[in-house]
Amino acid sequence: MISKHKIGEFQNLILTWYQNNQRDLPWRKTRDPYRILISEVMSQQTQLSRVISKYTAWVEKFPTIQSLAAAKTSDVLKYWSGLGYNRRALNLKKTAEIIVEKHNSKFPQSEEELLSLPGIGKYTARAVLCFAFEQQISVVDTNVRKVILTQVLNSENTEYSEIRTVQKTEDLIVRDSDTPSGPSFLTKSDTKIDERLIENIATQLLPSGKAYEWNQALMDYAAAVLKKEKIPIYKQSKFKGSRRYYRGQILKMILEKKKIPIDDLGILIKKDFTIAEKKWLLKLLEDLEKEGFIRIKHKSVELAS
DSSP states (O other): OOOHHHHHHHHHHHHHHHHHHOOOOGGGGOOOHHHHHHHHHHHTTSOHHHHHHHHHHHHHHSOSHHHHHTSOHHHHHHHHTTSOOHHHHHHHHHHHHHHHHHSTTOOOOSHHHHHTSTTOOHHHHHHHHHHTTOOSOOOOOHHHHHHIIIIISOSSOOTTGGGOBOOOGGGEEOOOOOOOOSOOOOOOTTSBOOHHHHHHHHHHHOOTTOHHHHHHHHHHHHHHHOTTOOOOEEOOOOOTTSHHHHHHHHHHHHHHHSEEEHHHHHHHHOTTOOGGGHHHHHHHHHHHHHTTSEEEETTEEEEOO
């Protein structure tokens, strides 16, 4: 346990900073769980500057969960274009359809129910519960994890040292670091902390009755103050030239041309495409069809309706 005195000091630091430095984000002006969900899914692995314009256009086109449920797949992918990970857009549409059909258009308000929806993981579920329904729960994303690792688990106090687990450095990317800002409690930033420990500390730090403000404050503080702070993060595989890249190129081409003969598709997505890669292309198309993105008909491909 962290002492109540240190927790109080830390809470005061973060909340005081947040009062003067909070970001003006469009989804913070609503408690609509649908719009909160859209903002959270869009923000995953995407720069915030890109998300704001995409979010604004999205909610103008699909202002309610009912409008997304009824939307054409082609329109959904069109308004998602540029954010990457197209499966997220399809999952949002499927989630909208389930909520409209099975929940009478009312958003579930339990973590278990939200986790049962397509593409919603623990962080997203808890973010919706906190930011839409103001439930008093911790929300741990990369920014909150960075605050805990650098400001709470990075001092000379070793009360948690026995339950740390070290991750091999070759499995991690470590960013350049400045001197940590603000009060800190524990030590050794070159370790991989057990996620259960991070979640436990996040819960301990949560100010009573202020979960919404606190979770937003931690995210803003990390983004503004801890930009260069290093934490262990897993390497991501190269995107360009990857399977995911070519899946995106296929959808982009179909969005532009509506319908494409399979025999013409290879060279459209890959300039050096050869007949030997036909099997690889057909496998990509097969998977996209199974996932509900496209339809293969008469040796041509088009978006699923």
